[in-house]
Amino acid sequence: MEKIRRQCGFFNGIDVSTIGTRGGLSLDWRSEVSVVLRSFSNNHIDVNIEDSEVGQLGG
Numbered sequence: 096m097e098k099i100r101r102q103c104g105f106f107n108g109i110d111v112s113t114i115g116t117r118g119g120l121s122l123d124w125r126s127e128v129s130v131v132l133r134s135f136s137n138n139h140i141d142v143n144i145e146d147s148e149v150g151q152l153g154g
Contacts, residue, residue: 107126
């Protein structure tokens with residue numbers, strides 16, 4: 096996933112591994128935003144996101 100992330104111009108990310116040969120999650124972002132991981136599982140990634148131009152987007 097790291098190679099694909101960088102090819103798309105994202106240098107930060109959180110990946111949740113697959114179970115067997117299926118599934119997996121990835122959340123990728125650029126350095127302009129601040130992302131704080133709250134929790135994750137095989138089915139979700141919960142984060143707070145803050146864009147310096149907009150303010151806090153998650154809650």
